[in-house]
Amino acid sequence: MSTVVTGCVAVFAAVVVWSAWHGYRRTSGSADFFVAGRQAPWWLITGSLIASTVSGATFFGLISSYYRMGFSVHWIPLGVAFSWLVICFAVGPRLRRYGRFTIPEYFAGRFNSPGLRVVFAGVTVLWMVFLLATVLVQGGLLFGSLWNWNYGTSVVVITAVVILYTFFGGQKAVLYTDFAQAAAFLIAVVVVVPTTIGAAGGWGEITSTVSADQPGFFGVTGGAVSVLNVMALFFVWFLGYLGHPGFLTRFYAARSERDVIKTGIAVSAVYLPFWALIGFAGAAMRKLYPNVADTETVWVRFVVEQTPSIIAGILFAAILGAILSSADTWLLTAASSGTHDLLRKVSRTDWSDRQLLSRTKYVVVLLGLAALPFGLWRPTYITEMMTIAYTIAGASGGVLILFSLYWRRTTRQAAWTGLIFGAVSAVVGRVAQSAGLTPEWFDPILPTLLGTALLLVGVSLATPTDAAATSAFDRLRTPQPATTPTPSEETA
Incomplete structure (x- = not known):
């Protein structure tokens, strides 16, 4: 691998380390670690959301999916784009108004059910x-492609990097480095x-060659799946x-509801054009490399073989950034919920702000290690995971x-029923599908x-409805000055 490429990745890694340390020094309590003190501007949240959404799965998993499944994969970014519109305009402002720290905490208050x-x-x-295991797979593929490391070694190294970065930085480091990473890979x-x-x-050559190989590749179903599948x-x-x-929970870190709306507009403007480019890249890879053994490394192979070293170095540094931006988001969120909403409630003890912060950091380490076996296993393609x-x-x-946000009549009993049925049915359905017990055309x-x-x-x-639950719903509908409690306060 070129020293220029290695140098670009090394410089980027140094910037990430400095950012994590900078975030660590500016984290004075759990409010900073969890929600950046609720002072994040809209442009910072926008960069963080884009970086966390795109991730290294774009360059490994999604390009591979386009390569194999055609433009039926467009339904993934379309679903995500529509979700961002709903989140930023209909969900985010109300959650910001509620003014807490985690979604489990919100559900407990909304339905009066600890x-x-x-x-x-x-x-x-x-x-x-x-989900975190998917970014460990991405890191394993990246390091293996760059320096011919053993896949297992690469996964262990990226796991250590992710754990240390999240352990020290918290939400402040996540927001600032995500913004820089988003700019780099865009x-x-x-x-x-x-x-x-x-x-x-050229595009004409790509469409004619790929369409002959897989009729319907550029159609709604990609010529490979059913309408129900898409x-x-x-x-x-x-x-x-x-x-x-x-x-x-990014919106809990926003300075105001207005910043949440601005975020929605900015994400919407960037998101779909970016994914269109990724779809074009997947089709081009199908034309250039029609018979590759591992489709999830096909674009890395192209960049190494056919782009100048400085471009390759910037791109690989950007991919590393995309991997870290998703990993720190998911790991921090899981650790926050695991400590703030699960362990503290199960133990039934009062923790100080300092105790909550330190224990959350230990949970960051444990959850990172828990994802490691799945990353080493790599049971299926990244997008499928x-x-x-x-x-x-x-x-x-x-x-x-x-x-919960838009129907006042939703009750505590209904929330419990929906949560348990949804989770159990989703797991059973995916297991049955993986075992071949469902038709291919059916999801x-x-x-x-x-x-x-x-x-x-x-x-x-x-x-029957619950007075406390309906009162919480009414609070969501009424704009009010946001409070800034600490996560160590009892809120449900």
Whole structure:
């Protein structure tokens, strides 16, 4: 590997280390560590959300998915883009208004049910550990491609980097480094993708060659899946993002509701054009490398072979940044919920702010290590691993978030029913699908999501409302000055 490439990655790594240390020195308490003191401007949150959303899965997993499945994969970014519109305009402002720290904490207050907080936190930690494993796979593939390291060694190294970065930095480091990382890989993609198209002979040559090899590649279903499959992709990623605490809690860090709205406009303006470029890159790779052994490293291979060293170095540094930006977001969110909402509640003891902060950092280490075996295992493609995680997130949390924010009549009993049914059905459905017990054209997530929604409606109508729960709902609808409690306060 060129010394220029290695130098670019090394410089970027040094910047990340400095940012984490800078964030560590500016973190004076748990409010800083969890939500950056609630003083993050809209442009900083925008950069962080884009960086966390894109991740290294874009350059390894999604390009591979486009390569294999054609433009049916467009339904993933379409679902995510629609989710961002709903999150930033309909969900984020109300969560910011509620003014707490975690989504399990919000559910406990909204439905007057401390137990719901513990169970939802447990479900969230489990699927986020599996999601975190996908970025360890990405790091393993990146280091292996750059320096020919053994895959297992590469995964262990990226695990250590992610744990240390999150342990020291917290939310302040996440926000600032995510913004820099987002800028780096957006610029790199804008420069490199046209190069891939040109190297493949131009867009006309790509479409004619790839269409002959896989008819329907550029169509709605990519010529490889059914209409029900693409509908499932859309809803899984749309509701999965709605149920993802790592994204939703970003708005707790915002300075105001107005900043949340500005974030929505900015993310929407950047997101779909970026994903369009990734789809073009996937098609170009199919033309350039029609028979590769590992499709998840195909774009890295192209960059190494056909771009100048300085461009390759910037791009690989950007990919490393994208990996870290997602890993720190997911790890910090899982650790926050695991400590703030699960361990503290189960232990039934009062922790000081200092104790909560230190124990959260220890949980960061434990959860990072818990994700390591899944990263080493690499059970399937990165995008498929993420889809499994978002299936559980959408079924257990995404549907419930919408009902809790916009239907006053949603009851505590309905929330419990929807959470348990959604989580269990999502897991059973994915296991059955992996075992080949369902037809290829059918995706079990569709009846799971529909069943969760119907249960929320039916059980809510059949059970009485709770005065505290409806009062919490009314609070969400009424703008008011935000409070800034510490996470060590009892809030549910």
